[in-house]
Amino acid sequence: MSEVNKGYYMSVCHRCQDETPTLRSSWFNTQMLCPACCAEEAVHPLYTHAQQVEFAKIQTGDYRFVGIGLPDDLQRKYPFK
Numbered sequence: 001m002s003e004v005n006k007g008y009y010m011s012v013c014h015r016c017q018d019e020t021p022t023l024r025s026s027w028f029n030t031q032m033l034c035p036a037c038c039a040e041e042a043v044h045p046l047y048t049h050a051q052q053v054e055f056a057k058i059q060t061g062d063y064r065f066v067g068i069g070l071p072d073d074l075q076r077k078y079p080f081k
């Protein structure tokens with residue numbers, strides 16, 4: 001990324017606080033995550049469970065489900081600010 005664009009299109013990851021050009025929502029909670037944090041979620045043992053619970057909630061018409069919550073190990077790694 002060029003110096004001109006630096007800082008212009010960047011957002012801050014809600015979890016690791018790193019700057020990132022792209023954010024995606026977490027499967028575990030309502031945080032918006034950088035690609036590195038998304039990748040970390042994708043290999044987490046509870047990732048598939050989090051997706052299954054969310055799909056099940058949507059099927060019952062519950063669109064306000066906010067996720068199963070951040071797993072303990074990730075909470076310890078990224079304590080809420």
Ligand SMILES: [Zn+2]
Nearest residue numbers: 013016034037
């Ligand atoms: Zn991050």
